[in-house]
Amino acid sequence: MTQARLNGERRELPEGSTVADVVQMLSRSPSGLAVAVNGEVVARSAWSARVVEEADEIEVLTAAQGG
Amino acid sequence: MAEEAGARLEVAGERLASPLILGSGGIPSMEVLEETVKASRTALVTVAMRRVDPAARGSILEVLERCGVRVLPNTAGCFTAGEAVLTARLAREALATNWVKLEVIGDEITLLPDPVELLAAAEQLVDEGFVVLAYTSDDPILARRLEQAGCAAVMPLGAPIGSGLGIMNPHNLAMITEAAGVPVVLDAGIGAPSDAAAAMELGCSGVLVASAITRSQDPVLMASAFALAVEAGAKARRAGRIPRRYRALASSPTDDMADFGGPLLIRPRLD
Numbered sequence: 001m002t003q004a005r006l007n008g009e010r011r012e013l014p015e016g017s018t019v020a021d022v023v024q025m026l027s028r029s030p031s032g033l034a035v036a037v038n039g040e041v042v043a044r045s046a047w048s049a050r051v052v053e054e055a056d057e058i059e060v061l062t063a064a065q066g067g
Numbered sequence: 068m069a070e071e072a073g074a075r076l077e078v079a080g081e082r083l084a085s086p087l088i089l090g091s092g093g094i095p096s097m098e099v100l101e102e103t104v105k106a107s108r109t110a111l112v113t114v115a116m117r118r119v120d121p122a123a124r125g126s127i128l129e130v131l132e133r134c135g136v137r138v139l140p141n142t143a144g145c146f147t148a149g150e151a152v153l154t155a156r157l158a159r160e161a162l163a164t165n166w167v168k169l170e171v172i173g174d175e176i177t178l179l180p181d182p183v184e185l186l187a188a189a190e191q192l193v194d195e196g197f198v199v200l201a202y203t204s205d206d207p208i209l210a211r212r213l214e215q216a217g218c219a220a221v222m223p224l225g226a227p228i229g230s231g232l233g234i235m236n237p238h239n240l241a242m243i244t245e246a247a248g249v250p251v252v253l254d255a256g257i258g259a260p261s262d263a264a265a266a267m268e269l270g271c272s273g274v275l276v277a278s279a280i281t282r283s284q285d286p287v288l289m290a291s292a293f294a295l296a297v298e299a300g301a302k303a304r305r306a307g308r309i310p311r312r313y314r315a316l317a318s319s320p321t322d323d324m325a326d327f328g329g330p331l332l333i334r335p336r337l338d
Binding site: 041063 | 115117139156
């Protein structure tokens with residue numbers, strides 16, 4: 001298992017999980033979402049290639065009411 | 068006729084159908100949001116970027132898409148240029164827009180902009196090709212620096228966010244609109260439609276309203292009141308208001324008065 005922090009919570013993810021897998025866990029639809037890993041944007045086109053590594057800090061954001 | 072077409076706001080070469088920008092923060096529900104957007108006649112609605120909630124029902128993006136309005140992501144809650152730049156990049160990735168309402172605040176009590184971090188973030192985002200609408204204080208010098216940095220619009224506050232105090236320094240706001248070569252959009256502090264009309268009269272190209280609509284007793288009705296107010300203010304600006312005078316100026320003619328035996332003119336000594 002890989003230990004990572006996902007939207008502020010510690011999570012154990014199966015070895016080899018990708019950012020695309022993480023997004024699928026959180027949301028039914030990938031539209032309107034963006035992902036940062038360790039403070040860097042991971043472009044949508046790179047989600048399935050980016051494997052989650054030990055201690056990665058993953059933020060998955062979307063639009064919410066505000067401003 | 069341009070007069071009949073109503074007021075417009077043009078940002079980065081794009082004409083928006085209304086000078087009113089709606090902030091979605093504080094809206095009681097997605098149903099009320101949809102009705103409020105329609106009643107406001109806005110073409111641009113702000114959203115914040117927040118963590119995905121797996122349990123969320125209904126998306127604000129679906130509502131806004133149904134309404135046919137453009138989405139303006141903000142960087143609300145960011146305290147540093149670094150956080151704001153990352154948030155803007157994520158918004159561009161998520162929402163496929165390079166427009167961003169840049170907010171970099173100094174503390175949680177005042178929610179006032181941090182001018183140093185704000186300018187640094189604006190320069191970075193302009194470099195990266197963003198269309199930056201910068202939330203700023205009502206300081207004419209900072210507004211000028213933001214324009215020089217390449218911001219597409221400057222958004223001075225009337226008063227602190229959510230305070231509803233109106234335009235605390237109309238003189239500063241007038242100095243900003245007088246000097247600006249980019250649209251000036253009053254952002255924050257508006258309490259009532261009369262404040263929005265006043266902003267337009269002072270030369271603003273637009274007004275952003277959130278709490279004054281979303282947290283009112285009847286957001287839909289209030290949104291329609293604001294739609295009228297920005298229109299009225301924009302027309303008044305074009306019409307050119309009368310100068311303020313220290314003393315009265317009779318609106319009826321003073322020549323050819325009938326003589327009823329009284330004194331024709333009573334003029335107090337002024338010196």
